[in-house]
Amino acid sequence: MPYYVEERGRIAILHFNEGENRLNYYSVKSILKCLDEIEANLDFTAMITLGHDKYFTLGLDLDWIGENMSTNFHLTQQFTQDLSTLYYRLITFPIPTIAAINGHAYGAGTFIALCHDMLIMREDRGYFCLPEAKLTLPFRSEMTRVLVRKRIPLSIQSTALLSFPFSAADALKYSIIHAHCPLSKLLDTCREQAERLAGSKKGLDRDNLKRIKLGVFDWATIAYSEDQKDLSNPKKSSFSAYSKSKL
C-alpha cells in the first residue's frame, strides 16, 4: 500500500510512498481512507504527512487525467470532487496536522501541504511551486483559489502565481512555511512540534478543535460547497483546459 498510516506513539504518520505521489482517483481514495483510519483512532493526538525520497507530491496525475477525461468522464469528475473533499478534510482535521515536506511539492501538492496546520520543509533540496501558470493550466476549483488567498501571505501571492519555485529558504523567508531543517532531522522535528501542538498526552478536545477550525476557516466551507455544486456541472468540471497544457 503506497499510502498508509504508521503509528508512532500518539502521533499518526501518513506516508505518501508512490514515487512522485501523483494525485488521481485511486491515490486520493487511498489517502481519504487513511484519514478515516486516523480519525477513528482516538489515541492519535496529532498527524504528520510525509512523502518519500525526492517527492512530497508533484500534484495532479496529468497522464491519468489525459487518458480518462473523455473515455471515463464520470471517474475524473468523481476524482475532482474527492480531491476537494481531501483539501477540506485536511483543513478542518480535528487534530493538529503537520506537513513534513521532504521534497518537491508542486501544484496540487502545494495545496495538500497548505491544508496542514504547520509546514516544515527539508532545507537543502526540493521546491515549493505553483506550476499552473508556466504549464498553461488553470486553478480549476474554488478551493485551490481560496487556498492561495488564505494560506499564502498576501505580499508573496502574486509572485507564487507566476510559478516561482520557492526553495525552503525562500519559503521560510516569505512565511509560506513555518520552519525548515536537514532531511535527517525532519521527522524528529515534526514529531517534536506535533507533541507540543497536541498539548497534553490526551491531546486537544477534537470536537472543540474542529469547531474552532470551522469557525476561523469559514472560507473553506464556502469554497467546498461551491466546488461540490460546480463539479456536478459537466461543463465546469471538464478537464478540457488541460489539453492546452505545455506538458
Add this chain to the structure above:
Amino acid sequence: MPFYVEFINTLAVWHLDDNKNVFNADTVREMNRCLDEIEANQLITCMVSIGYGKNYSQGLDLETLNKMKSLDLQKALQISFQLSVRILTFPIPTIAAINGHCYGAGAFLAVCHDYRIMREDRGYLCFPEAKLGVHFGLQVLIEMLKHRVPLTTQSIAILSMQFTGPKACQYGLVHELSSMEMMLITAQDAAKRIIGNNTLDRENLQKIKRGIFDSIVNADDKTIQHIEHDKLFQSKL
C-alpha cells in the same frame, strides 16, 4: 487605581497594574474610563498600553464570570471584546508593550493595537481556547483571528501554541522585541518612526480604521454558537 493613565508630553501611557489584568464587568469599565481620559486629552498623539510584572493580561476573569447569570455573562463577554474593537478603531495610534503573559482576551486586546512590542525573554502570547476545550463563540473574535493574525500563523495560533517573544516576532504576531527595562523607550522610538512629523486627524483616522477593519467592527454581535459556560469555568488557566 489599578488601571491608570500617565501623560508624557504627547504620549499617553495606559498602565494595566491589576496583577493578572483580567476582564470582568468592573475592570472593563475602568479600562474604558482610561481610554475616555486619553481621548479627552487633545494633546496626545500616541497611546502605549503596558502591564506590570509578570502579566500584560491573562484574559477573562473566569472566577468572577463563573458566578454570573447567563444574560449578565453574555453582556460581560461582549463588552470585554468590544474593548478590543475600541482599541482597533482608536482615533489615536496605539502600541501594545507586551511585558509578560498575554492570554485569550488579553491576546485579542494586544493584536488589536496598531503596533506590538514584546518582552524578549519572558512571557507567552497564547490563544488558550483550544487547550481549554472552548471555542471562539463570538463572530467578532473569529474576524479578529482572520484579520489580525498573519495567514500562515493562524493555523498554529488556534492550536493554543505558546509564543515566546522571539517566536511571536518570527510569526508576525508582534512587530518588535525589547528588553523589559527598555520597553517604554522602544515604544517611544516606534511612535516616532511610525508617526514622524505627521499630524493624524483623529476623526479621519478613526474613519479609516473603521473602513479597513469593517468585518471586525460589523461582526454580528450575536453569539454564533452557544458558549459552553460550564466548560469555560471548569477549565484551569
